[in-house]
Amino acid sequence: MFASSFQTSDITGSTFAAATMGCLAASALMALGLTWVSERWRIPVALGAVALGISAVFYMSADELWLAGGKLSAGPRFAAWFAVQPLLVAAAYFFANIAGPVPAGVFWRSTVAAFLMVLCRYLGDAHIFNPTLGVLLSIAFWLYILGELYFGRMAEVMRKASQPMQMGYFWIRLIMTVGWAVIPILYFVDVVIGVGYGPVVATLYTIADLVNLIALALTYLAVAGKERY
Numbered sequence: 001m002f003a004s005s006f007q008t009s010d011i012t013g014s015t016f017a018a019a020t021m022g023c024l025a026a027s028a029l030m031a032l033g034l035t036w037v038s039e040r041w042r043i044p045v046a047l048g049a050v051a052l053g054i055s056a057v058f059y060m061s062a063d064e065l066w067l068a069g070g071k072l073s074a075g076p077r078f079a080a081w082f083a084v085q086p087l088l089v090a091a092a093y094f095f096a097n098i099a100g101p102v103p104a105g106v107f108w109r110s111t112v113a114a115f116l117m118v119l120c121r122y123l124g125d126a127h128i129f130n131p132t133l134g135v136l137l138s139i140a141f142w143l144y145i146l147g148e149l150y151f152g153r154m155a156e157v158m159r160k161a162s163q164p165m166q167m168g169y170f171w172i173r174l175i176m177t178v179g180w181a182v183i184p185i186l187y188f189v190d191v192v193i194g195v196g197y198g199p200v201v202a203t204l205y206t207i208a209d210l211v212n213l214i215a216l217a218l219t220y221l222a223v224a225g226k227e228r229y
Contacts, residue, residue, distance in 0.1 A: 012199040015206040016063035020056055026214045027052035033221045040098050041224035047091040048217030051084045055213050059206070066202075074190065074197045077205065078122045086114040088216060089145060092172055093154065095220060099165055100157030110148050117141035121187055131191040139184050149173050168223035172216060179212040 030049035037045055058080035065076070093107045117138045124134020148154060150173065158169045182204070190201045 012203045012206075013063060013066050015203050016059050016066055019206050019209060020059040020063060022210060022214055023052045023056035023059060026218060027056055030217060030221055033224065037221070037224040038227070041220070041227070043094040044091040044098075044220045045224055047087050047094065048220050051087040051091070052213060052217050054080055054083050054087075055209065074125055078118065078125065081118045082115065082122075084213065085118055086111045088176075088213075089114040091217070091220060092149065092176070095165075095172065095223075096154035096157055096169070099161035102153050102157060106148060106153050110145055113141040113144045117145070121184075125187070125191050135184050135187050135192060138187070142180060142184070146173075146177060149176060162227065164223050164226040168219050168226075171219050175212060175216045175219075179208060179216070182208040182212075 027049050030045055030052060033045050034042055034049070058076060062076055089110050090107065093102060093110055096102050120134045120137040120141065122134075123129055124131035124138075158166060161169070186201055186204055186208070189195050190197055195201060
């Protein structure tokens with residue numbers, strides 16, 4: 001499978017295969033990290049490992065579908081996003097909860113907002129309702145998550161956290177701000193403008209995931225290691 005994917009002319013298939021191996025490697029590293037991180041770090045690290053594992057399964061399937069037909073819809077990607085993005089938001093909550101108590105309501109509001117963020121894009125992509133409305137509602141839920149990260153209780157407790165945790169939180173917020181902004185932009189090009197889920201759009205989504213998923217999840221492990229050693 002990977003030999004065919006890495007043909008020079010098939011950039012999209014190559015990025016799918018690279019994302020598969022990258023997510024598998026990062027997921028394995030996160031799982032291994034569970035054996036040495038302190039107990040308080042295990043929830044965010046475990047959530048990151050699960051998110052990466054789900055992404056690896058998606059990209060493995062996407063690569064096979066791409067090689068079989070040379071095209072792919074956004075449907076399988078949404079199936080992965082429904083689990084992955086709420087898991088990453090939940091990991092950010094438990095990360096902040098290490099620095100100080102954060103109300104459980106923040107967890108539920110943030111993770112539900114992450115699920116609805118994906119659901120609105122999915123409904124627009126499926127043309128169950130207007131695609132423009134879908135992306136606008138999705139952006140609204142994304143901005144709510146950012147509001148919790150920048151101005152909510154999580155931001156408050158992080159002001160009193162250790163320097164490594166503050167630096168880690170800085171990168172978490174940066175990725176969820178800049179990296180996640182790529183998704184509605186590509187959705188707008190794909191669905192609203194009507195370019196379609198072609199090779200360029202699929203490749204850009206995948207490149208964005210390499211940062212949004214792998215870099216974000218490994219941040220939890222890096223800070224956990226810094227805190228311990």
